Amino acid sequence: MDFHILGQQLVNGLALGSIYGLIAVGYTMVYGIIGMINFAHGDVYMVSAYLTAICLAILSYFGMVSPFFLIVITLIVTVFFIALYGWSIERIAYKPLRNSPRLAPLISAIGVSLVLQNYVQVSQGAKTQAVPTILPGAFRFGTETEFIQITYIQVLLIIVSFISMAVLTYIIQKTSLGRQCRAVQQDAKMSAILGINTDRIISTVFIIGAAMAGIAGVLVTMNYGSFDFSVGFITGVKAFTAAVLGGIGSLPGAMLGGIILGMSESLFSGFVNTDYKDVFAFSLLVLVLIFRPSGLLGKPLVEKV
Amino acid sequence: MNAETLATNGVVGESTPALLNVDGLTMRFGGIIALNNVSFTVQPHSITALIGPNGAGKTTVFNCVTGFYKATEGKLSLNAGGKQTDLRKVLGERFQWSDYVNPKAFGERLYYKAFGGSHRVALAGVARTFQNIRLFRELTVVENLLVAQHIHLDRNLIRGTLRTKGYRASERKALETAYHWLDVMNLTEDANRLAGELPYGNQRRLEIARAMCTEPKLICLDEPAAGLNPRETEDLSKLIRKLRDEHKVTVLLIEHDMGLVMSISEHIVVLDYGQVIACGSPKEIETNPKVLAAYLGTEAEEVVS
Numbered sequence: 001m002d003f004h005i006l007g008q009q010l011v012n013g014l015a016l017g018s019i020y021g022l023i024a025v026g027y028t029m030v031y032g033i034i035g036m037i038n039f040a041h042g043d044v045y046m047v048s049a050y051l052t053a054i055c056l057a058i059l060s061y062f063g064m065v066s067p068f069f070l071i072v073i074t075l076i077v078t079v080f081f082i083a084l085y086g087w088s089i090e091r092i093a094y095k096p097l098r099n100s101p102r103l104a105p106l107i108s109a110i111g112v113s114l115v116l117q118n119y120v121q122v123s124q125g126a127k128t129q130a131v132p133t134i135l136p137g138a139f140r141f142g143t144e145t146e147f148i149q150i151t152y153i154q155v156l157l158i159i160v161s162f163i164s165m166a167v168l169t170y171i172i173q174k175t176s177l178g179r180q181c182r183a184v185q186q187d188a189k190m191s192a193i194l195g196i197n198t199d200r201i202i203s204t205v206f207i208i209g210a211a212m213a214g215i216a217g218v219l220v221t222m223n224y225g226s227f228d229f230s231v232g233f234i235t236g237v238k239a240f241t242a243a244v245l246g247g248i249g250s251l252p253g254a255m256l257g258g259i260i261l262g263m264s265e266s267l268f269s270g271f272v273n274t275d276y277k278d279v280f281a282f283s284l285l286v287l288v289l290i291f292r293p294s295g296l297l298g299k300p301l302v303e304k305v
Numbered sequence: 306m307n308a309e310t311l312a313t314n315g316v317v318g319e320s321t322p323a324l325l326n327v328d329g330l331t332m333r334f335g336g337i338i339a340l341n342n343v344s345f346t347v348q349p350h351s352i353t354a355l356i357g358p359n360g361a362g363k364t365t366v367f368n369c370v371t372g373f374y375k376a377t378e379g380k381l382s383l384n385a386g387g388k389q390t391d392l393r394k395v396l397g398e399r400f401q402w403s404d405y406v407n408p409k410a411f412g413e414r415l416y417y418k419a420f421g422g423s424h425r426v427a428l429a430g431v432a433r434t435f436q437n438i439r440l441f442r443e444l445t446v447v448e449n450l451l452v453a454q455h456i457h458l459d460r461n462l463i464r465g466t467l468r469t470k471g472y473r474a475s476e477r478k479a480l481e482t483a484y485h486w487l488d489v490m491n492l493t494e495d496a497n498r499l500a501g502e503l504p505y506g507n508q509r510r511l512e513i514a515r516a517m518c519t520e521p522k523l524i525c526l527d528e529p530a531a532g533l534n535p536r537e538t539e540d541l542s543k544l545i546r547k548l549r550d551e552h553k554v555t556v557l558l559i560e561h562d563m564g565l566v567m568s569i570s571e572h573i574v575v576l577d578y579g580q581v582i583a584c585g586s587p588k589e590i591e592t593n594p595k596v597l598a599a600y601l602g603t604e605a606e607e608v609v610s
Contacts, residue, residue: 063442171466176475179444182443182444183441187439190439192424193427194427194519195421195456198424204462
C-alpha cells in the first residue's frame, strides 16, 4: 500500500466530507423542525455557486486582486443573499402548507427545485461556468515522487467548514435562540403556547440551513472552479445521504455522516475504482441503515403506548 | 353573576372587570358541537374551577382559551396588565365581508394573519399545563424553564453568539428565575436531569413551574391532581393557593378530585354536553340539582329547570 496515496485520499476525503456535512446540516435541521425533506436544498447550494461567480466577477471588475478580501467579501455577500433565498423559499413555498398533509410540502419542495434550476438556466445559460483560481499554491509533504499535496483552498475549506459547524453547534446548544429551536423541534405547538413565535424559529432554521449551503457553495466553487445549473442535484442527494447516514434530525450526526461519506468515497476512488465510488457510498448507507435504521447518531423512534 | 358570589370571590364592588370573559363560546368539529354557547367569567386573583363529567368539553374550553384551537364562534377577552386582548383575534381569523369596506379592520386582520398565532396568547398573559404532561422531554429541567422565559429574554442571534454583556445579564436573570421556581417546586436537585427522566409527580410540578416562568396573569391547570397520591394532592392545593396569594396569578383549573375542587376554589363552573349548566360558589354547586343529575344521573322527568 502506498501511504502517500492513503494520506492524499484522506485529505481529499476530509475536504469533500466537510462540504457534505455543511450541506447536510440544512437537510437535518429542517427535517428536525418541521419533519420535511427540503428537496430544494441542493439547488440552494447551486444558486450559491452562481452567486459566488457573480460576486467574484463584480469584485474583479472593480480591480480587487487580494485573495483575502476576495474570499471574505464573497463569503459575506453570498451568505447574505443565499440566506435571503432560504427565507423566501420557506415563506413562499412551505409556510402556506404548514398544516397540510406531509406530502404537500414535499411536492412543493420538488417544485422549488425545478424552478430554481430553470430560472438559473434561463438567466445564466446552460453552459458550464468557470471561475479562475483565486488562491493558487499548495502545501507539499514527502519526497519529490511520493508526496501529499494540500492546496491552500482545501485548507481554507476545511478550516471554514469546521469553524461554521462549531459556531452552529454553539448557537444551538448554548444560546437562547438555539434553546428555542430545540424546543420547537420537540413540540412546536407547546412552544407556541409558551409564547415562542414558531414561524420565526422555522424561518431562522431555513436561513441557517441556506447560509451553511452558501458557505459550502463558495468554498466548493473556489476549490473546483467549474459548475453548472444541475450541480445541485447530485450534491444535494449526497448531502441528504450524509444526513440520513448520521441520523436525520441530529446535528452532530449530519457532520459525522458527511465526513464518513466523503472519506469513504475518496478512499474507494483512490484504491478501488473511481467510477463506482457512488455505488460504494450508497451501499454503505444501505448497510448502516440495515443495522441502525435511525442512522449512526439518530434516536430510535419509540412507539408511544 | 350575582353580588353574593362576587363577595365570596373577595372582589370588592361589582365594577371590577373580569380577568377573563368568555362569551358565547362555540366550538364545532365538523358536525360535532363540542361547546355550545359557553359563557362565564373569571375574576382577578380568584381560583375558578371548571368541572363536569367526562367528555363535557372542559379541555376544549381550555384549548380555546389558550389558543390551542381556534374557536368557531364567541368572544374571548382577557383583561390583564391594564390591556384588553381579544384572544380570538390574535390567532389570526378569517376575513369577514365587513373588512373589505373597513380598511382598519382589514389591516388588523391581515396583521394578525401574518404575525399572529398561539404565541400571542402567551404574550397576553395566559399559560397552561396539560392533562397528559407535555414537557420538552429531551431538554434538561432548567432548559425547560429557560425556554418558557424567552419572551422576557434577549434572544438576538448575534448578541447571543458573541455573549455580550447585556445578553449575559439577561441569561443570568433567567437562570435566577428558573432556580427560584425549582426551589418553590422542590426540584432543585433535578435541575440538570432531562425532563423526561423525572418521576411523574415531579414532572407535574415542573410543568406548573414552566407555565409560571412565562409570568402569566392567568394560569390554566388541566387536571393537575391526576395521578397524584393523597399527600401529593394536599401539597398541590397548598401550592395552588400559594401561586394565587404570593405570585398574584389567577387560577383556572379543571379537576376531577371533588375534595380538592371544593376546598380551594371560590367559583365553580359546571359543564355538561358542551353547555354551562351551573356556576356559583362551591356551596351552591354542591346542592344544585342539575349538577347532581349530571354527575349521578336521574330520570328525565326528575330534572326541574
